[in-house]
Amino acid sequence: MVKVNEYYTRIGNNYLFSEVARRVREYKAAHPGERVISLGIGDVTREIAPVVIEAIQAATREMASPDTMRGYPPEAGYDFLVEAILEHDFLARGVRLSADEVFVSDGAKSDTGNIGDILGEDNRVAITDPAYPVYVDTNVMAGRRVELLPCLPGDGFFPPFPARPADVIYLCYPNNPTGTTLTREQLKTWVDYAIEHRSLILFDAAYEAFISEPDVPHSIYEVEGARQVAIEFRSFSKTAGFTGLRCAYTIVPKELMATTSTGETLSLNALWRRHQATKFNGTAYIIQRGAAAIYTLEGQRQIRAVIDYYMQNARIIKQGLERLGLTVYGGINAPYLWVKTPGDLTSWEFFDRLLTEARVVGTPGSGFGKAGEGFFRFTAFGKREETLEAIERVKDLF
Ligand code: PLP
Numbered sequence: 001m002v003k004v005n006e007y008y009t010r011i012g013n014n015y016l017f018s019e020v021a022r023r024v025r026e027y028k029a030a031h032p033g034e035r036v037i038s039l040g041i042g043d044v045t046r047e048i049a050p051v052v053i054e055a056i057q058a059a060t061r062e063m064a065s066p067d068t069m070r071g072y073p074p075e076a077g078y079d080f081l082v083e084a085i086l087e088h089d090f091l092a093r094g095v096r097l098s099a100d101e102v103f104v105s106d107g108a109k110s111d112t113g114n115i116g117d118i119l120g121e122d123n124r125v126a127i128t129d130p131a132y133p134v135y136v137d138t139n140v141m142a143g144r145r146v147e148l149l150p151c152l153p154g155d156g157f158f159p160p161f162p163a164r165p166a167d168v169i170y171l172c173y174p175n176n177p178t179g180t181t182l183t184r185e186q187l188k189t190w191v192d193y194a195i196e197h198r199s200l201i202l203f204d205a206a207y208e209a210f211i212s213e214p215d216v217p218h219s220i221y222e223v224e225g226a227r228q229v230a231i232e233f234r235s236f237s238k239t240a241g242f243t244g245l246r247c248a249y250t251i252v253p254k255e256l257m258a259t260t261s262t263g264e265t266l267s268l269n270a271l272w273r274r275h276q277a278t279k280f281n282g283t284a285y286i287i288q289r290g291a292a293a294i295y296t297l298e299g300q301r302q303i304r305a306v307i308d309y310y311m312q313n314a315r316i317i318k319q320g321l322e323r324l325g326l327t328v329y330g331g332i333n334a335p336y337l338w339v340k341t342p343g344d345l346t347s348w349e350f351f352d353r354l355l356t357e358a359r360v361v362g363t364p365g366s367g368f369g370k371a372g373e374g375f376f377r378f379t380a381f382g383k384r385e386e387t388l389e390a391i392e393r394v395k396d397l398f
Contacts, residue, residue, distance in 0.1 A: 016367035049302035055293035059286040073282030077104025084295040108235035126166035130368030150371035172204035179330015194229035209239040314380035320391035335380040358393040
């Protein structure tokens with residue numbers, strides 16, 4: 001009889017968003033005709049930028065001729081995209097990386113989820129709480145023990161250092177779900193920690209494009225010493241509406257080393273290359289052409305307009321809820337707003353009240369970890385009219 005990976009039985013059955021979807025489905029079935037507005041989605045709603053569409057169309061036409069068609073793409077990405085990434089996302093911020101440190105992929109979810117494949121099972125892992133569920137679930141699936149670092153409002157959501165030195169640390173800034181960030185100084189304390197304890201930081205910067213304040217680093221490599229200790233994950237999903245197109249990239253600096261049980265030192269860059277060559281067959285050419293188009297002047301203008309649209313939604317939600325006396329975090333450098341639930345309501349109680357009394361959906365904070373209990377996440381990715389209407393409905397509820 002086939003044996004399962006029993007670690008899979010240790011992760012919760014209901015992935016957070018499935019449970020949200022189930023409750024909404026049941027409510028709608030019981031109240032046909034009622035319109036529910038979601039401020040809970042982590043998906044984009046604006047159309048894809050014209051420069052991206054044009055680039056994808058042109059690349060698709062290339063596929064129609066035997067002379068210009070492309071087969072399997074290079075596993076780590078086409079040079080034209082890698083060069084654009086290096087120049088615009090890093091060199092423009094004073095960070096010098098080389099082309100063989102960039103790994104283009106089909107998503108930051110797969111990369112943050114798969115990176116554990118190259119790390120030993122007995123690493124001590126520390127993950128901020130609350131967090132994007134992929135970090136904890138994939139470590140549990142791999143049989144690793146995880147120490148959670150509760151991020152609380154009293155500390156400005158700054159993660160406490162682990163009780164026991166951690167080998168691997170997950171940081172996500174700007175943060176999903178709290179919408180908060182670390183200043184350059186604060187991020188430096190984590191880089192220093194990692195240097196001192198010879199740990200690896202897995203830095204998820206999927207929301208980097210939403211940063212508006214000057215003191216917030218866009219890349220961990222803006223901090224001195226980070227190249228020795230950090231892998232960084234980026235995504236075109238929220239930056240440029242690629243959630244349905246799929247393109248992301250991961251930076252693995254060549255200085256990054258890890259040891260075997262016998263003390264041999266191996267390059268994580270080489271291991272990740274080996275991983276991708278074995279388990280991944282590249283991101284579609286037409287999609288990489290679409291991604292590269294965002295780095296043109298016109299592309300930058302177009303994606304900036306969309307990000308500004310979402311951040312205006314964030315202001316509408318933040319101001320609307322604050323006027324009701326609610327405490328709201330985030331929404332300045334991130335498309336997420338982290339709201340303290342009113343009274344003593346738990347996250348799910350607040351979810352049910354909002355759903356049944358205001359027909360508004362958000363995401364219960366407790367779904368992102370224990371420290372998220374008593375909080376609620378709204379996202380700024382909705383349509384403007386719906387965002388405005390949702391806030392009016394919440395006002396009526398109060
Ligand atoms: N990392 C964080 C923190 C996210 O919130 C998300 C998506 O919601 C991802 C990664 C996944 O991004 P991608 O669409 O590139 O898989």
